[in-house]
Amino acid sequence: MRFPTFVLKNVIRRRVRSSLTVIGMAVAVGAVVALVGISSGFERSFMAVYQKQKVDILVQQKGVKQRLTGVLDVKLGEQIAKIPGVKQVNSGLVDFTGLEELGSATGVLVQGWEPDSPLMKALQVLPPGRLLAESDSKGVLLGERLATSLDRKVGDKLTMLGDETYTVVGIFHSPTVYENGSMVVLLRDLQRFMGREGQVSGFAVVVEHPDKSGEIRRIIKDIEALGKNLEATPTAEFVNSTTEIQIVRAIAWVTSAVALVIGAVGMLNTMVMSVFERTREIGILRAIGWGRWRVVRMILMESILLSITGGAVGTLGAIGLTRLLAQHPAVAGLVDPAVAPTVIVQGFVIALCVGLLGAAYPAYRGAQLLPTEALRHE
Amino acid sequence: MNSNEGYDANLFRTEHVSKLYPDGQVHAVEDVSISIRRGEYVAIMGPSGSGKSTLLNLLGALDKPTSGEVFFDGQPLSKCRNTDRLRVEKFGFVFQSFHLLPILTAVENVQVPMFEGRLTAPDRVKKARELLAMVGMSHRSNHLPQKLSVGERQRVAIARSLANDPIALLADEPTGNLDSVSAEGVFDLFAHLHHELGMTIVLITHDEEFGRRAQRTIHMQDGRVKSDVFSERRRVRTPLPPFAV
Numbered sequence: 040m041r042f043p044t045f046v047l048k049n050v051i052r053r054r055v056r057s058s059l060t061v062i063g064m065a066v067a068v069g070a071v072v073a074l075v076g077i078s079s080g081f082e083r084s085f086m087a088v089y090q091k092q093k094v095d096i097l098v099q100q101k102g103v104k105q106r107l108t109g110v111l112d113v114k115l116g117e118q119i120a121k122i123p124g125v126k127q128v129n130s131g132l133v134d135f136t137g138l139e140e141l142g143s144a145t146g147v148l149v150q151g152w153e154p155d156s157p158l159m160k161a162l163q164v165l166p167p168g169r170l171l172a173e174s175d176s177k178g179v180l181l182g183e184r185l186a187t188s189l190d191r192k193v194g195d196k197l198t199m200l201g202d203e204t205y206t207v208v209g210i211f212h213s214p215t216v217y218e219n220g221s222m223v224v225l226l227r228d229l230q231r232f233m234g235r236e237g238q239v240s241g242f243a244v245v246v247e248h249p250d251k252s253g254e255i256r257r258i259i260k261d262i263e264a265l266g267k268n269l270e271a272t273p274t275a276e277f278v279n280s281t282t283e284i285q286i287v288r289a290i291a292w293v294t295s296a297v298a299l300v301i302g303a304v305g306m307l308n309t310m311v312m313s314v315f316e317r318t319r320e321i322g323i324l325r326a327i328g329w330g331r332w333r334v335v336r337m338i339l340m341e342s343i344l345l346s347i348t349g350g351a352v353g354t355l356g357a358i359g360l361t362r363l364l365a366q367h368p369a370v371a372g373l374v375d376p377a378v379a380p381t382v383i384v385q386g387f388v389i390a391l392c393v394g395l396l397g398a399a400y401p402a403y404r405g406a407q408l409l410p411t412e413a414l415r416h417e
Numbered sequence: 418m419n420s421n422e423g424y425d426a427n428l429f430r431t432e433h434v435s436k437l438y439p440d441g442q443v444h445a446v447e448d449v450s451i452s453i454r455r456g457e458y459v460a461i462m463g464p465s466g467s468g469k470s471t472l473l474n475l476l477g478a479l480d481k482p483t484s485g486e487v488f489f490d491g492q493p494l495s496k497c498r499n500t501d502r503l504r505v506e507k508f509g510f511v512f513q514s515f516h517l518l519p520i521l522t523a524v525e526n527v528q529v530p531m532f533e534g535r536l537t538a539p540d541r542v543k544k545a546r547e548l549l550a551m552v553g554m555s556h557r558s559n560h561l562p563q564k565l566s567v568g569e570r571q572r573v574a575i576a577r578s579l580a581n582d583p584i585a586l587l588a589d590e591p592t593g594n595l596d597s598v599s600a601e602g603v604f605d606l607f608a609h610l611h612h613e614l615g616m617t618i619v620l621i622t623h624d625e626e627f628g629r630r631a632q633r634t635i636h637m638q639d640g641r642v643k644s645d646v647f648s649e650r651r652r653v654r655t656p657l658p659p660f661a662v
Contacts, residue, residue: 040525041538052520323516326479327530328505328581411480414512 046340053313057345060309064349064390065356067302071295072357072386076378077364078291080216082278083379094129095249097277098262099241101270113226113239115265122261124254127245129158132229132238136199140189147185148221151229158243162223168193168209171225178208178228184219186210203232216365216376244271299393302349306397310342314401321405322413331406338402339395346394350387357386427488428585428617429453429476434485435640436471445471447640448485455584458611458618460628463637469621470589472637476619477508477587505533509578511588511620515570517562523549523573524558530580548576552606568599575606586610588620592627604630 050057098119100109116130130153135146152159154173162180164170171178179197181189186207191197197205205224213219230236244262248254255273262271272280314321321334358378365376429452436446446468453459453476461469474480475487478500487494489503497503504510517526527545536544549558552572562570571591578586588607592600604627610616620631628634629648636644 040521040528040541042532045521045525045529045532048520320516320518323512324529325501326477326504326510326512327577328501328508328533329530330499330501330505330533333533409480411474414479 042336043340046337046344049337050341050344056309056312060305060345061349061352063305064302064346064393065353067298067305067353067393068350068386068390069353069357069360070298071389072354072378072382073360074291074295075385076357076361076382078287079379079382080361080377081287093245094243094274095246095255096244096259096262096271097241097274098244098269098271101268109240110235110238111241111269113237115269116239116242118265119242119244119262122258124247124258125244126247129156129243129245130226130239131156131158131241131243132226132233132235133240134229134233136232138189139198148217149229150221150223151226152223153226156226159223162209162211163213164209164211168207168211171208171223173225175208175225176228177203177205178225179205180209180211180223181207182219182221183210183212184216185222188220199232299389303393303397306342306346306393307400309345310338310398310401311404313341314338314405318408318413321408322410325408325410326414334405334408335402338405339398342394342398342401343391346390346397347387350390353390354383354386358383426454427452428455428457428490429619430488430491431472431475431482432486432488434472434475434482434487436468436475436480437483444468444640446475446482449640449642450485451635451642451645453617453619456611456615456617458607458632459620460631460634461619461621461637462623462625462628462634463643467637468640469637471640473587473589473619473621477510478503479510501533505530505581507584509575509580509583509586511571511574511578511586511591513590513593515562515567515574515594517570517573517577519562522559522561523554523565523576526562526573527577527580530577534581545576545580548579549573551579552576566599568595568602571595571599571603572606575603575610579610583616585617585619588618590621590623592622592624600624600627 098111098115100111113130116128119125120128132151134149134151136149138147150158152171154171154175159170162170164180165183168180171180181191181197186192189197191207191210193207193209195207197207199205205228211218211223224232226239230238244258246255246258259271259273263269324334324337325331361378362376431449431451434446434449435444437444449468449472461472463469471480475482476489478487478489478494478497481495489497489507494500494503517523518529521529524542524545527548528541531541531544534541546555546558549555552575554569554572554576557565557569557573562573565573571594575586575591578588586607591607592603595603607618607620608630611618618631622628632648634644634646634648635642636646
């Protein structure tokens with residue numbers, strides 16, 4: 040018999056307790072993998088929107104952390120376009136709107152673009168649809184996922200909250216889950232709909248030679264010189280500092296931390312009880328020659344076995360749950376069904392740490408037991 | 418250098434050993450000085466609470482005396498840095514309640530002390546089977562303890578105590594939970610280990626008849642040695658060559 044076999048038998052022998060511990064651990068690790076996975080998927084999608092269009096700099100109102108509330112004059116775009124080295128400037132208005140079909144509590148991302156905007160032209164519209172033209176007032180392009188959730192096809196009508204009826208002109212496919220769950224209308228329609236005439240949320244700037252050393256920093260400086268209320272940020276930095284991302288990330292980690300504490304306490308409880316229950320047995324093992332380290336190894340290995348099993352169950356559960364969530368109409372556009380491998384590795388590392396942490400005290404206590412005291416224990 | 422230099426014919430020796438438990442003011446063992454030679458078969462007898470088990474625990478390095486010194490093979494145990502190692506290499510323990518692990522089969526139980534040794538997993542299985550054969554339990558090697566009779570459990574426990582080829586076997590009332598037939602079998606086994614393998618055996622028993630089978634009987638009362646009787650009827654074996662601690 041090998042030592043790990045002995046450890047495995049010890050774990051299997053307490054079926055109910057081991058199962059409950061594995062479940063507790065699975066919930067904790069599953070919460071981490073699911074929440075952090077969703078958060079990082081959201082972040083990835085967000086980033087991909089800009090990467091797809093090769094946006095280098097984002098311009099928004101200074102001091103506004105949430106881009107949805109940012110307000111800039113649409114005419115600023117023309118001035119930015121005149122800066123040397125700027126290849127293209129795309130103005131856009133972005134907001135969330137409610138849709139009756141999804142319930143008023145669910146917001147859908149809606150983007151307002153000019154018909155000749157390269158952002159619009161970059162959309163991959165599925166047949167028989169087409170892009171929005173100047174004449175398409177109250178026309179809307181739906182992301183593929185959103186169209187599925189709403190059960191709409193080209194030519195169908197869509198009522199936005201506020202009783203405005205739009206016609207579906209096209210359905211577009213985007214590699215990013217974030218865009219797939221959004222919709223696009225003409226900038227002027229969104230401005231009117233939101234009561235923000237002449238305003239945009241910001242500008243996406245494409246630089247001619249982004250790889251040229253110091254080029255992006257120089258253009259940022261020039262853009263910010265156009266007005267005191269302007270803030271230009273490189274795309275990656277912008278995504279990282281965006282309030283929506285930060286909130287999602289913070290909520291994911293805080294919720295995960297709570298789940299982890301619960302998991303760790305559960306593990307500690309199981310291992311402490313296991314040592315208390317087996318005081319006499321540990322005494323026997325010590326009496327027949329087991330050293331302190333052998334006892335420590337036994338307890339730690341039992342704990343690691345339970346936590347890794349819990350980690351595996353939790354990760355599989357989280358992957359399943361995320362896939363299920365991604366199909367739900369309410370969040371379909373926001374949740375990326377693919378959990379990144381790094382998040383899975385994170386989950387396992389956390390499981391291992393919680394397992395070791397939960398077993399540290401019981402292992403110490405087990406090692407400190409004197410054989411005679413343990414043998415007297417009833 | 419003489420090969421017998423440092424050789425102590427006494428395997429165990431206690432010098433004015435006392436043990437006072439912190440939870441009471443009564444000495445469990447008080448001023449006990451005894452010597453046990455290599456290959457000797459000693460029975461410790463006495464009423465409950467007379468200090469028999471405490472003395473056995475002190476001899477087996479399971480406990481430390483409050484005062485006095487216990488010597489093993491001439492070396493004071495208080496100076497021994499690793500009593501765990503000493504226990505696993507030199508002593509075999511047998512308990513009244515067997516203390517077999519219920520989740521493990523007989524052959525697996527015998528292997529438990531071997532984890533601290535250097536044998537490979539297949540060698541551990543081989544040796545465990547040999548030991549079970551020696552105690553007459555090879556036909557039950559794959560049975561869990563609850564499927565064995567109490568006598569059979571004690572035989573497995575004895576096989577386990579021999580796992581690391583100990584010099585001495587320390588048994589605390591090994592027949593206390595056995596019927597007379599099973600007890601007889603266990604004592605025959607001890608006699609075999611003593612006569613055939615030359616093992617030093619120190620056991621605690623309440624049974625006068627079994628006590629008389631030992632070469633020597635130490636009677637204890639109130640933590641002290643009341644009498645120490647060497648039986649003339651039994652042949653005293655020649656001490657085995659010295660073992661290094």
